[in-house]
Amino acid sequence: MSRPPPDPRAVPHYDGGAEKLLEIVQRTVVELHPQAAEGLHVTLHSVLDRDLGVDSLARVELWSRIEHEFGVRLPEHLFASADTPADVLRVLHSRHGAEAVRPLPASDAGEALTAAGQTPDAARTLIEVLDWHVRHQPQHLHVRLLGERDQQEAISYGALHQGALAVAAGLQRSGLRAGQTVALMLPTGRDFLQGFLGILLAGGVPVPIYPPLRLSQIEDHLRRQAGILHNAEAKVLITVTQAKLLARLLRPQVPSLARIASVAELMGEGGECVTPLRQPGDIAFLQYTSGSTGQPKGVMVSHANLLANLRAMGRALKVGPQDVFVSWLPMYHDMGLIGAWLGSLYYGYNLVLMSPLAFLARPERWLWAIDSMRGTLSAAPNFAYELCLNKLADSDLEGLNLSSWRLAFNGAEPVSPDTLQRFTEHFVRYGLAPTALTPVYGLAEATLGVAFPPLDRGPLIDRVQREAFQTRGTALPAEADASATLRFVSSGRPLPGHQIRIVDGRGVELPERSEGHLQFSGPSTTGGYYRNPEETRRVLRDGWIDSLDFAYMAAGEVYLTGRAKDLIIRAGRNIYPYDVEAAVGNLPGLRKGCIAVFGSPDPATGTERLVVLAESYEKEAAARQRLQQEVNRIVVDLTGVSPDDIVLAPPHSVLKTSSGKIRRAASRELYERGEVGRPHLAVWRQLLRLVLQAVRGHFSRSWRRGRTALYAAYIWLLFWLVTPLTWLGVALLPRQRWCRSFTRAAARLFVWLTGVPFSVTGLEHLPESGASVLAVNHASYLDGVILCAVLPPRFSFVAKRELAGQWVAGRFLRKLGARFVERFDLQRSAADTGPLAEALEAGQPLVFFPEGTFTREPGLRTFHMGAFVLAARTGVPLLPVAIRGTRRVLRDGQWFPRYGAIHVNVCSPLLAQGPDWTAAIKLRDTTIAMLLEHLDESERAQRAG
Known part of the structure; x- marks a missing residue:
């Protein structure tokens, strides 16, 4: 530890x-x-x-x-x-x-x-990591943003924290509650960094999603994003001002979405941020999977998961403040978000950030940034290394110096052994160390990293016999001069504290060099998918997560062989799309990286067909026929079987994820619907269809909002009718018992007129006479009204002393016999226990709110010890009282009451085991446990975290 x-x-x-x-x-x-x-x-x-x-x-x-x-x-x-x-x-x-x-x-x-290179090793949440740096080195450079013409913008820890606090204040003013989700649809930049941390400081859960790239596919993009937002139940969407109009088209499909705002708008609203306490088990953010093999799923990444993964990766890679990470990776992708940014946030090394579009337009900018910033760390998917090999001329690289680059991570998609070899051979002349190329394995379900190779070794490539592997799944080493071979790249060994195993379809662990399902476990393993228990049950088994990847182990290292969903079985052979796509993509006339190979069921025979979908600019019939023949030849050479269908499609027919991975499942659906090659609808027709959907949804939501507003107006009218009459009656009545009975009747009338479902259980536990202490959870201003309606009129409330000085509230409470205690003067607060003990000894039952106050977020606040110390010293019974539902009806800071059920449960009485402090502590802990049994799921989860 x-x-x-x-x-x-x-x-x-x-x-x-x-x-x-x-x-x-x-x-x-x-x-x-x-x-x-x-x-x-x-x-x-x-x-x-x-x-x-x-x-x-x-x-x-x-x-x-x-x-x-x-x-x-x-x-x-x-x-x-x-x-x-x-x-x-x-x-x-x-x-x-x-x-x-x-x-x-x-x-x-x-x-x-x-x-000294210290790191926040005692931090339990990402918020505590940020606080640690703000306390110890607020002026220290954290991020350097590279803009157009390599203009630089420096961001310190202190500046980032101040901006995030402003965003958090705006979110809380918008009604954001702890645990609610907020989507971030922002490009790489200061706004994303401030927005992400601002959501955390406000108590929310960030959900990074990617902005639209091409207008021609706007409808498909918005439909996919609407699915994410709906699953995440996003409360707020933070985006750029230019995208707000498009984003509003999502609202009818996302009932939870209450506001769409830019970072500037949130920061400009002013106010203070009160950061709720977050626990290690709370969700830090939702990382939606790319959807390359199906619909995106929201991986729940807790603070504990995140910090465990960052610490394990840091130990394996020996990173520290002396490092410099250069990244163009999108911030909505786990490699960019966690590997680049949050890693730098934890370890205190400088992060140099550039736009993904800047890299795609001019790949040399990435390499020159590593040169000029003396970058030591950088990461990219395989296609980025290929892009540098294929698009950059020697003139683009003249004078380049990559000698500082000690770890060049390659992950997020299948790693090509050819790419590793060619990149090393080409860039060694520019100072790149042959050992710098570092193939890694990770996925969102493991937070990020799962396996890393040993430092300073370089890539390890395994050559296996093709026939044995494709027919039996056995990775037999091939002779040096063998021709029918396959090559796989080692992703290294599991991270410290993590495990990997390879199992068959029944879950039985396989021996070395046997291909099977890769499963992993460890402290950074997710608890599942957000609001998707079916998918969670499918992959989570006895603490092990099924990665849905195929792999084998050799000498303790893991070799990835393919995605389980992508596997095609033809003529008794296992065919992996990656090898076929890479080989076919080298054909002149086809667009490299725009090939999809997948299996499609044959309705006539029930067998699986092998389909090759390839993008091409060729229009001449003879040229297209020659391309199809070449594709057929390559597939037969690689797999031993002929493809059932070869489709040459126009550009942009093969669907991809935001990170450039082939969406084979979606491409297969397009093929099976017969829509490959069809032109996309005109942008105006896509937008018109989305607008019509938005209008229908708008009317539906307006009707619901209208009903809610009418109910709120009715409640406030009722309040201003009943409250003054109640106060006047209490002021005029001469006896305290009459005042209490009148207040009880007025409270019951108010609750009945509101129409809320109201129920009480456990009243038989209340003593008919004598002293007792009631310890009640506090969630809303309504709690006092509810207790007045429920409790017999002999109980006295214990209230904060500042209310005693108020003319309206103070006079009302004094007539009811309330007891006042000091909250801020520590000596007087301790002294107030004396009169309360005397009241109990005289037989007066007292009602305490041990939390002392209430807040917006669910769960119990820290309990003050007063009620429990008094019950222990005087030996009177203490009864926990659980109020459920008032926070939903009238939340703190929200003067808009909502319809909802309220339930009160009076629990069995408790007796302290003695008059001392330890007995009072045990009494408090037992009370908390009993109250939690009667609170709703969100409150129990909040406390349990």
């Missing part, structure tokens, strides 16, 4: 007293928050309330333990004035004549961290 980084402000003389103090604080905090024990790192400068969640009563216990274990009596003023353990240590040192604490200046700390 990696050790957490040293605190940059650590005490120069970290003596036994400091260690003892930190151990006391750590032990107390773990008792308070056992769910945070893993990864908890208490330093002398941890803020007691903000960082460690130590409230006033917990501080009383902490002070008592410090005084007992150090044998001292701390000054009273320190109880309220101490913010950190360092403040306490100063007093302890002064009493013993020790040296006072002198924090290390922040600037020196940042320089020391950079020099």
Whole structure:
């Protein structure tokens, strides 16, 4: 297990007293928050309330333990004035004549961290990674954007954080709640970086999707994106201003989509961002698969998955702040998002970003950027290396120096051994080390990386006997002079802490050099696909994920052989499209990289036909016939069987993903519908069809919104009729019991008039007389009204003291017999427990909201200890009370009530096992567990994370 980084402000003389103090604080905090024990790192400068969640009563216990274990009596003023353990240590040192604490200046700390190459190893979420860099090196260069004519724009950690906070504030003002998804349809640039992190800071889940590339295929593109947005239930779509009109056409197909905005619009709305607490198990983002073999699926990548993968890849590749990553990869693709950007965010090395379009237009810009920026790391799919080989002349590369490039990753699609060999041979003259080419294996379901080869070795290519492999799936090594061979590239060994196995169709593990299904497991393995349990069950088996790839193992290294869905079985042979496509693509007259080979069922015989779909500019009949004959010859030579159909189609007939991979399943569907070669509908006809769909959807949504608005208006009219009359009645009634009974009747009338489904269970658990404590979860302003309607009139509410000074609310609560407690003055807050204990001993039952407040996001907030300490000291029963549904009806910050069911459950009474602090802690934990049993799924999941 990696050790957490040293605190940059650590005490120069970290003596036994400091260690003892930190151990006391750590032990107390773990008792308070056992769910945070893993990864908890208490330093002398941890803020007691903000960082460690130590409230006033917990501080009383902490002070008592410090005084007992150090044998001292701390000054009273320190109880309220101490913010950190360092403040306490100063007093302890002064009493013993020790040296006072002198924090290390922040600037020196940042320089020391950079020099030492420290990384945020204690971070549990991506948000904590960003916070770590902002605290330690806010001015450190993070990203350098390369624009037109290689213009540069530098972004520091601090600047990126400020921009992301502004985006987050705009999203929260738009009504975004924790756990809701936000789609990012943005090109590579500052907006994407700020938008992605802004979503995280707002508590949302980013969903990167790609913007449209060609207007001629706009309808297909929007249809695919609508499928992603609908599956993701995206609340907001962030895109460029120019694309907002097109994006609005998606709204009728995505009922959840409430807003479409640009980054500039969100940043311009002002306001503050309150970042909700996120746990390692929470989803960090959704990575939608490319769809090369079917419909895209949203891979759930948790913060724990992401950090585990980044740390494993970093150890395998020995990356650090001294590296420079140069990338043109799209940010919606996992290689660009995780491998390039988030890797640099974690390890603190510089990232040089350029547009994918800049690379496609001028591939040499990628290589020259590595030269000028002294890039050490870069990654690309196989086609990019081919593009550099085929499109660049010697004049484009004159003076190029690639000697700094130590790792040239090749992944994301089948790696060609020919490409590796040719690229190395061609660019070694420009300083490229022969060992730099690094074939890797990864996929979104593993967050990113699964297997990497050993450093400084270079590519390893295995030659196997074709006949044995195609007929029996056995990768027998071929003799050096053998002709009928296949070549496969090693992707290396599994990452540290991860495993790979090869199994047959029954799930039985196969021996070495036997081809089968590649399965993997490890800490970065996804929990499944978002809102797609069927697909999740299909690939997730006993903690192992079926990659849907075929492979074999040899000498501990993995060799990828093909996609399971792409495999074609003809005449007892296994035929893999990649080899055929690569060979056929070399024919003059065909468009290289625009060949699709797939199997298609024959309706007449029920067997699978072998189909070759190839793009060509040739129109002359004789030339086309010669091309078909050449294609047939190559296929027979490679596979031993003749293709059943060879289709020469015009350009752009072979469908591809956004990253350039062949969409064989979609191309097969096009072929089976007989639509290959048909011209695309004119752009105006595609847009017209989309507009008509949008209009139909708009009317449907307008009707639903109208009903919702009318209901909200009715609720507010009801509120302003009932509330003043209730207040007036309470003000005039002379007796407290009459006031409570009147308030209960008014609350019941209000709930009945709202028409919401309302139910109560467990009232039989309430004691008929005597003192008791009710601990109630807090989710909405409605909670007080609901409790007034449910509880007998003998209960008194415990409210925050600032309400007592308000003329309207204070007078109303005092007439009802509410008890007030201080929240901000720590000494007074601790002192308020005395009168509350006296009230309980006198037989007065009390109602507490232990969370103290409520927020927008689901789940329970941190519980304050007051109710539990009082119940333990006085020995009275404590009853957990769960209110479910009020957050949905009236959410914090949302003055737009919605129709929804409300349920209250009074749980069985609990008795503390003693009057001490430990008993109070156990009472609190039992209460939380009982409340969670009665909350809805989202609240339980939020707390469990």
